[in-house]
Amino acid sequence: MAQTEMSGPDTMIADAAAPFSFKRELLAALPGLRAFAVSLARRHDRADDLVQETVMKAWSKQESFQPGTNIRAWLFTILRNEFYSQMRRKGRELPDPDGVFAGNLATHPEQYGKLDMADFKAALDTLPDDQREAIILIGASGFAYEEAAEIAGVAVGTIKSRVNRARSRLRDLLGIDGESDYGPDSTSAPLVNKTSSGM
Template sequence: MNAAAEQGTLRNDLIASIPSLRAFANSLCGQPALADDLVQETLVKAWTNLGSFTVGTNLKAWLFTILRNVYFSELRKRRREVEDGDGAFAARLSVHGEQLGHMHYEDLVEALGKLAPDQREAVILVGASGFSYEEAAEIAGCAIGTMKSRVNRARRRLADLLGLESDDEFGPDAGSRVLAAVEPPAGVP
């Protein structure tokens, strides 16, 4: 079978799998709209990575694995989100001055340039782009443990290059942190 016919067959098989994918997605999340989003994301990832699918193996199992991974990745992301329907948390946020922000950014860019290419790629994929270790490892074509190790070494090297000694040194300067930590008086949002 030639490549065009093979791709057409795979496309038809992908389309034929949509009802099963929707049922599985709905069973995972219990929300039809979210299930449709999961199926869409699964199909996009599958189509994008079609070259990694081995023809003759179980396409449905491959698609279900992608859908499951997408679901759990989204679930992990949502755990870090805070519900703020009434704006109470947003009202307590303070904006820090931008004077030093540009300089910190320039220092970070310079430090990133000094990292080994594999470490720079790893920390950008995981730290800046928000990919999970699994996704970043897949993108970089390495094992998950290798990706975790690269990110860890990159973070330690960045801390050294930037002269940071503890996690407390990330974010606003000490004076701004003190101001931001002060609770507003009762009745003031």
């Protein structure tokens, strides 16, 4: 009797873990996948389609995923490959002439944060595709250089070079020398501090 009671829950746990662990990991990766898709496609509707296609492909190929390896890197690779496959089929890149990409990304709710973010997004949008992709994989998505290199299908040194060039270009475009260059300047900071403290 005790054996039956012990084996019952164990069987249920095993059964639950096998089919649902992949699903949980896939769902947990969706926000990052969508952000990466937006950075590539530059349009939210195209990004949503890209994520949907990625999820469908990943689900149908889940038996090829090796447990214990990085599922986020695997999913990002599928998404990236799908994006470039679509671009090859269409024979052109997706432009952002109306600033849809730059205008629709989420921004910090504070006024100065919004201004900084708007400037950053505009600068990010001017980067070459390979540099923008590299800095988003490393800076926004949190991948290690080795993982980002695997996703992009290039050498680690190439990814490091692209990230360095992207950072340098962003610094030049935004006129950044340090952390003090973010947020309100020295003239407006006292006013902001007074307002926020209720004075």
